[in-house]
Amino acid sequence: MSDSTFFVDVIVPLPLNATFTYHYDGGRNIVPGMRVVVPFRNKPMVAIVRNIHHDCPTDYKTKSIYDILDLVPSIQDSQLNFWSWIANYYQCCIGEVMKAAVPTSLRLDGDALISVSEEVEVETQNEWSDKYREIYYYALGDKALKLSKLIKEFGKKNVYSIVSDLVQQGVFSFDSLLTRNKQVVKMVRLAKEYQHERTLEIIMRGFRRSTIQLDILSLFYDNISRSGDSSISFSLSEIKAKYSYSAIQALIKKGVVEKYDQSIVLDENISSTTNNLPILSLDQERVYKEILSSFFTKQVALLHGVTASGKTEVYIRLIADCLKQRKQVLYLLPEIGLTTQIVRRLKSVFGNKVGLYHSRISDRQRMELWNEMLQYDPKVEDGPCQVILGARSSIFLPFKHLGLIIVDEEHETSFKQFDPSPRYNARDAAIVLAHIHQCKTLLGSATPSIESYHNALIGKYALSTLDKRFNDVALPDIVLADISESKRTKSMQGSLTPELYHEMKEALSNNKQIILFQNRRGYGLWVQCRDCQWTPKCLHCDVSLTHHKGDNALVCHYCGYKMYMPKICPTCSGSQIHDIGFGTEKIESEIAALFPQTKLLRLDLDTTKKKLAFDKIVREFENHEADILIGTQMVTKGLDFSNVAVVGIMNADALLNFPDFRAYERSFQLMLQVSGRAGRAKGGGKVVVQTSDVKNPLFMDVIHSDYVGLYRNQIRDREQFCYPPFYRMVSLFVKHKFQNYVDQFADQLAQILRQQFGNRVLGPEYPLLSRIQNQYQKQIILKFGPSDSVSTSKKRIQQIIQFLNQNSEIKGVTVVIDVDPM
Structure with a gap:
């Protein structure tokens, strides 16, 4: 190797606990955070540069980097440091963190879509090799070309190198041609020759036997007659929701209806200036000033505000302050669905300074946002990407000037990633991210987690409280309805107790809306x-x-x-x-029979599978196009409906009777959160909790909205039985398709762990579900007290697992490590 040769440590997107070293002979500038193509296991792979040095490995011969894909780093130093912390704390591989953090298009995965420019000057093409021209013209013939198709045709090494160069030249781009505030929607309209009321009336006579096709044409006819607009169109999804898709296809084949693409603007307000800042109440102003003051001495503040107390208005004022300093804000929400209403409120104030990032947006939109954030310039006052609203994955974005992180509904378990690895908690990771960027974190909730509230009481976090609803609106009345007694007296109406049935009848007679919560979907x-x-x-x-x-x-x-x-x-x-x-589907069926004149909506995983389905349901209910909303946990969190008078919790017992030390805490949180949807505008709402255990003391805390009472009971039990926040927990799940392998390996692992950690080791035991997806599993739990070094213990656990994997006669067993399980 020459004197100009240096060595590069790279991260590959695989579950491997190491970086890998390659040599590079120069020619182009290379710095940490750049993407490179390297030979790995005899295949080209896109990797991220972690470190550059002149220390040649002595135990193996290094291979050469194939190519550099970036002119400037795609990943920043702060992100690489954050990845390392995630991998170390949550005991996973940094390659797994990379795969979770980086959009598909940046990794150049096979699913990445390539867009091709058709306007390439002849002089530019003359400079290309034959292979460049061959790949370009092949890609030009396919309007929706996946990278995997090019790889299959030309091989990874050629494709990565050439596609990378063509991207730099602006000839190729990865799935990022559309702006963030646009989306292509499939539309249908009448073919031009039928866009006349009289012509359509004549053609409809030929469809009398095809009743569904006739219904579709009647839809066009009625709207043309009403509006006079002959070119009226409908979204294909809207038509498919009402009529069979085969009927639409038949009309398209006959040439009566045509399908086309239309770009729609998603942003309702694309103003680039900050306006309409909310006027705070005296309570909100007090809390706002308390939080600002606390940030001089504390890195983290907790805002404990009852439902509808106006926490969002306080957030908005803090965001505005941050933007005045030309800094970015990350606003974390636990559920994608919660962005529906919040994004409108933020955009009404901050316009297109707001960016949206979560798993339901396309890779094209994610890539667009990532690139804009890399180009973020704090000197540009009204530029985009100053406020990022997103779910847990948004902590991995390339922030340049982060000033504040807001974690709304901080208690939610949805912030915890369960599968696949990395199994991180976005709330806790956000606090570390803020430390890396030397900025502040604000946690907010009506029902904070026991751990966060404890940290606030012992002075680790600052604490501010909003204990009244905005404008002194009264909290809803919460009453218990005894299911057992109603069944004994045979007064149940399907799944409804007489109390809930009566409240629903009265609300509907007063033109009010109702939410029914059941935490199980299906019939x-x-x-x-x-x-x-x-x-x-x-x-x-x-x-x-x-x-x-x-x-x-x-x-x-x-x-x-x-x-x-x-x-x-x-x-x-x-x-x-x-x-x-009974699940949500059965409740919907029963309510339809009991109240046939009402319009119902169901909000669960089954009804929100399609893109934008959640938004559509929420908007319909918000606009009072439906009277009753039936749903799972989706209806409990953060939604703001002004006309809801009654909330029914259909089966509170199912929440309480769960074998988990957090069962009471979570039951309280769920019941209080869903109760908070009632009477938000004018007060006077009613919540009916159906249960067979009316004497359970937890219900008294729920009825009186007594979070502090719940906390006192729970914190006493947690300390007595060695649970968080006093003890840290690590769960190990031993998995294999053969049950006897799981038994033997788990017993061996627990025995070695006990030799090291003694009575801190619990198990192994089968969890509630002993087999999932053909994999049997056993759980081992380790608890570590205040005097234990958790980081040292986690490393020792890894070493024991690696030792047992290498020396045990049982092969193919997987051990999943879950740090701070929820």
């Missing part, structure tokens, strides 16, 4: 044969199948396994197969 929770008690179970998971009546199917909510609902019991040939329990 019946499971089905059973009355004669032999047979219950169908998933073939791949240790769980009963849930009945979905709309699909006439039994579905596993863990792996997606599906079977048709049987009419005859396969065990005893009986026909008495019935549903047990």
